[in-house]
């Protein structure tokens with residue numbers, strides 16, 4: 152199955168694609184399926200059960216809030232972040248919820264939404280079970296859903312119990328590995344972006360592709376700008392102060408001095424990544440790229456390219472996004488982009504790899520150099536654990552994005568200095584990442600039971 156630019160980049164809300172974007176979509180999908188089967192009018196009661204890593208870190212990541220909003224019919228790509236707090240407070244105060252904005256029922260979160268931290272559903276650690284009952288207390292429908300990273304959601308039904316697999320029109324350049332991608336580009340004399348564009352245009356119109364990528368770029372830009380001007384303390388109880396606005400002010404007020412500092416560019420890249428991830432931690436609107444936890448890396452590297460090198464206007468932006476999506480799709484197909492499955496190498500590592508390859512492409516690198524940069528971007532994130540303090544996507548996540556953005560640029564520069572020949576292929580490093588994730592102790596996979604999460608005292 153072809154995964155395109157809108158599978159890897161989705162506009163959503165913070166702080167976590169697995170914990171907020173996925174559950175919101177799952178809750179809405181569950182009720183929509185009841186509507187399709189004419190059961191929606193019969194709903195009298197809804198229960199939501201949350202399992203595994205989703206239960207362990209769900210409160211800190213806003214899963215409870217996302218589920219309430221999803222049951223009300225909100226979607227991550229169009230919800231106004233400014234209404235979230237008020238909407239959820241109303242549900243909690245009145246113990247009533249307006250399902251899909253069409254039917255009000257009683258809903259007491261304390262009783263109707265349960266966390267099962269030690270239990271797992273069969274297919275993934277980020278599991279949710281939705282149950283709907285009629286006015287006699289008889290079960291109308293129960294379905295398990297899994298938030299598998301990057302806002303992707305699958306249900307037991309999707310996994311083959313009773314629904315057919317999604318049929319997709321065949322794309323002209325189908326690839327499942329880095330080697331296949333390289334071979335296709337060589338055979339047809341295409342760049343990665345040209346190949347991806349040809350595949351996309353089988354599925355959507357050129358206008359839809361362009362306007363969709365414009366929306367993604369605009370959402371990334373707006374997110375950076377909001378993060379650069381918003382001060383305060385991040386929610387969740389860690390009392391983490393937002394830093395980006397102060398950094399921005401400092402950088403703007405010292406422009407003459409910056410002329411003497413050849414490394415000042417790093418300050419700007421750090422700033423843009425911090426700005427996005429502070430917005431994400433605050434529950435603001437971000438682009439999952441390919442996850443929310445790692446949402447700052449690609450916008451920071453893309454703005455770096457745009458502000459300092461881009462001579463092609465929006466075409467440069469489009470090629471960057473298309474190339475990054477091609478690389479991200481390889482991780483999604485052959486390993487994982489979920490911190491709960493493979494640790495932070497699956498989030499920050501993948502975003503770093505995508506950004507490194509995409510930057511190399513738009514800086515004029517060959518397809519072999521693009522593959523080399525993507526490989527370097529992951530090779531030096533192998534084994535990166537997921538250990539968010541307090542279950543919040545704040546420490547180490549926010550700074551980790553700044554480090555990932557700078558590493559991506561360095562990976563690109565290394566690849567551009569070479570000729571594309573290298574020892575470890577992208578496919579080998581993706582497989583190594585998958586194996587490393589499988590071997591990693593579960594405590595280092597978004598449970599907040601290991602690493603920094605247990606070695607830093609939270610007062």
Ligand code: SF4
Pocket residue numbers: 444445489490491494495496498499536537538539543544545547548551597
């Ligand atoms: S440590 Fe990495 S994988 Fe874990 S929540 Fe933070 S950004 Fe995501």
